[in-house]
Amino acid sequence: MNANVYLPALARITGIEEETRGARAIKTFRVEFPEGGAFDHECGQCAMLSLFGKGEVMISIASAPAVKDYKQFSIMKSGRVTTALHDLKVGDVIGIRGPYGNQFPLDQWKGRDLIFVGGGVGLAPIWPVIQTTVANAKDFGKITVFYGARSSRDIMYKADFEELARKAIVQLSVDAAEDGWKGYTGFVPANLMDKAPSPNNAIAITCGPPIMIKFVIQNLQKLGFTDEQIYTTIENKMKCGVGKCGRCNVGKDYVCVKGPVYSWAELKTLPQEY
Amino acid sequence: METILKKERLSEWVAQIGSRARVFAPAFADGLWNFSEVVAGTSVDFDYGNTVRPAKGFVFPQREVLYRFRQESGKAPELTETLPAAAPTVVFGVRPCDGRAMVRNDKVFTCGFKDPYYQARRDQVVFVGLACNSPPSQNCFCLSVGGSPHSEDGLDVLMTELDGCYHVKAITPKGKEIIESGAALFDKAQAADSKAVAKVHADADKHPQRTLAAMEKVAAGLKEQFDSPKWDELARACIGCGACTYLCPSCHCFDINDEITGSSPLTGERVRTWDNCQFPDFTMHSSGHNPRHDTGARLRQRVSHKLLYFVENHNIQQCTGCGRCISHCPVGIDIVRVATEVTGQ
Numbered sequence: 001m002n003a004n005v006y007l008p009a010l011a012r013i014t015g016i017e018e019e020t021r022g023a024r025a026i027k028t029f030r031v032e033f034p035e036g037g038a039f040d041h042e043c044g045q046c047a048m049l050s051l052f053g054k055g056e057v058m059i060s061i062a063s064a065p066a067v068k069d070y071k072q073f074s075i076m077k078s079g080r081v082t083t084a085l086h087d088l089k090v091g092d093v094i095g096i097r098g099p100y101g102n103q104f105p106l107d108q109w110k111g112r113d114l115i116f117v118g119g120g121v122g123l124a125p126i127w128p129v130i131q132t133t134v135a136n137a138k139d140f141g142k143i144t145v146f147y148g149a150r151s152s153r154d155i156m157y158k159a160d161f162e163e164l165a166r167k168a169i170v171q172l173s174v175d176a177a178e179d180g181w182k183g184y185t186g187f188v189p190a191n192l193m194d195k196a197p198s199p200n201n202a203i204a205i206t207c208g209p210p211i212m213i214k215f216v217i218q219n220l221q222k223l224g225f226t227d228e229q230i231y232t233t234i235e236n237k238m239k240c241g242v243g244k245c246g247r248c249n250v251g252k253d254y255v256c257v258k259g260p261v262y263s264w265a266e267l268k269t270l271p272q273e274y
Numbered sequence: 275m276e277t278i279l280k281k282e283r284l285s286e287w288v289a290q291i292g293s294r295a296r297v298f299a300p301a302f303a304d305g306l307w308n309f310s311e312v313v314a315g316t317s318v319d320f321d322y323g324n325t326v327r328p329a330k331g332f333v334f335p336q337r338e339v340l341y342r343f344r345q346e347s348g349k350a351p352e353l354t355e356t357l358p359a360a361a362p363t364v365v366f367g368v369r370p371c372d373g374r375a376m377v378r379n380d381k382v383f384t385c386g387f388k389d390p391y392y393q394a395r396r397d398q399v400v401f402v403g404l405a406c407n408s409p410p411s412q413n414c415f416c417l418s419v420g421g422s423p424h425s426e427d428g429l430d431v432l433m434t435e436l437d438g439c440y441h442v443k444a445i446t447p448k449g450k451e452i453i454e455s456g457a458a459l460f461d462k463a464q465a466a467d468s469k470a471v472a473k474v475h476a477d478a479d480k481h482p483q484r485t486l487a488a489m490e491k492v493a494a495g496l497k498e499q500f501d502s503p504k505w506d507e508l509a510r511a512c513i514g515c516g517a518c519t520y521l522c523p524s525c526h527c528f529d530i531n532d533e534i535t536g537s538s539p540l541t542g543e544r545v546r547t548w549d550n551c552q553f554p555d556f557t558m559h560s561s562g563h564n565p566r567h568d569t570g571a572r573l574r575q576r577v578s579h580k581l582l583y584f585v586e587n588h589n590i591q592q593c594t595g596c597g598r599c600i601s602h603c604p605v606g607i608d609i610v611r612v613a614t615e616v617t618g619q
Contacts, residue, residue: 004355004357004390005389005390006341006544007341007353007355010351010353035350052343052351052353052540053540055531055532078560078561082560093349093351095351236557237557237558237559242386242387243386244382244383244526244528245529245530246526246528246549246579247527249579249583251583251586252586272565273571
């Protein structure tokens with residue numbers, strides 16, 4: 001990392017995948033560091049992306065730590081910087097600084113069943129965990145991935161899901177009925193209750209819109225998951241990424257440093273300011 | 275190291291230091307006392323209560339350029355780091371509450387990730403404190419937050435006004451150096467001087483101040499009363515102007531934005547500026563979701579940061595009791611009253 005924490009490395013965009021279209025479109029950007037400045041990261045960590053003249057935005061790293069040649073970021077078009085990022089082309093150069101934040105405690109999950117529950121662009125932060133655990137499947141029990149989107153057109157990583165379905169149990173859902181849809185129709189928390197995974201020796205990892213996370217956690221508790229068996233990753237507005245600018249705090253914790261990954265046992269002790 | 279400086283020699287000492295460092299001292303202009311650069315040949319006046327703006331700007335300026343960028347269309351950007359070429363700076367007349375705030379600011383900017391901009395300025399600045407012989411404002415409450423009118427924390431030198439002279443004590447090696455550099459101006463402190471200083475300090479401690487319950491009690495009360503309806507009641511008058519945090523000696527929140535200076539090629543600066551937890555968009559997500567969506571939640575954040583979260587993280591209160599946020603709030607929101615009413619302490 002640069003000695004000056006605010007100074008980004010320069011990274012070249014080497015691939016852009018259009019995941020979903022529309023007002024809240026999602027694109028996945030692949031970046032490489034031809035000029036140096038590449039860094040290692042752990043599952044769950046984030047990086048601050050820079051577009052000069054526009055500003056910075058904190059985005060979770062969607063590629064697995066084992067991937068060293070590039071990093072991937074799946075970004076929803078939402079604010080000033082993400083909208084400008086969506087206009088970029090392959091070959092364009094952006095700034096990146098990081099990695100920031102804590103990580104999912106994969107080493108504590110050895111031998112346990114893993115149940116991932118994602119919604120919308122909230123799949124991106126847990127995608128590196130899915131990739132890493134599936135690649136090391138012998139270290140874990142059964143791996144199940146629940147994922148829901150508003151419609152089949154809004155499903156991210158479509159091609160990757162076909163590959164994933166060969167290695168893990170995949171439970172897809174769409175919010176509203178569609179002709180020809182073979183998966184579950186309804187919201188993610190309802191799909192979870194419908195399939196009712198066992199909490200026995202299991203860990204559940206969820207990320208998605210705040211309202212989805214809320215009901216997923218409630219339903220996991222109904223299924224018998226303890227607070228220690230539930231993990232999530234949260235976001236707040238960030239500017240510095242290094243615990244100084246003062247806006248991402250949830251109680252005493254700066255999410256950029258102490259988070260974004262929390263067990264529900266930890267998170268429930270903090271005020272609900274996220 | 276303790277010495278005596280006759281009052282008539284103060285300006286000479288300041289002038290001597292001024293020959294090799296930038297010197298700032300409180301000055302009265304436009305109806306306000308604020309730190310102002312001492313112009314050679316002018317005298318320094320210590321007849322002030324406290325400055326309106328705190329001393330934090332010397333290490334954390336309101337606007338700081340982090341780096342410049344330049345980008346030709348279709349090419350990679352060039353970044354130029356702009357670490358401050360901080361010059362030696364001596365600040366006179368820093369009140370002990372502002373000195374103690376510097377200890378808090380150091381924890382924020384130099385613990386964990388090091389902030390190179392803050393550090394560059396901090397290394398070059400010498401804070402010469404002036405003890406308060408009586409509370410400079412009716413809203414002072416330093417004694418309730420672990421400080422005192424003569425606290426040495428965060429200062430390099432502490433001066434105490436005596437009859438016709440100042441008692442000048444070096445707290446740090448940097449402080450010792452600026453006293454030694456003007457050695458000929460100082461007299462040796464006698465036993466009687468030390469006795470006189472002790473009496474001035476003891477008398478200062480006896481002046482009535484605003485009072486707040488003990489640190490642990492306030493922190494526990496704030497934690498327990500997070501959902502209290504009083505937050506909304508007490509914040510109802512808030513207009514979100516942010517005077518409380520801008521004038522706070524230990525408020526450190528900042529924004530980072532790009533200021534464009536040219537479009538072809540694209541040139542500009544990435545700039546850090548003071549920001550404010552009382553502004554609605556401080557925490558607003560791009561989705562429109564706002565975790566601290568009303569004035570009650572934002573007042574709770576300011577008070578809890580000072581008196582609960584900082585205690586949980588650093589085991590000291592962030593507030594140093596200067597009372598500026600109370601004196602300058604246009605609608606009379608009062609951190610002492612708020613903390614007291616919410617916690618019932």
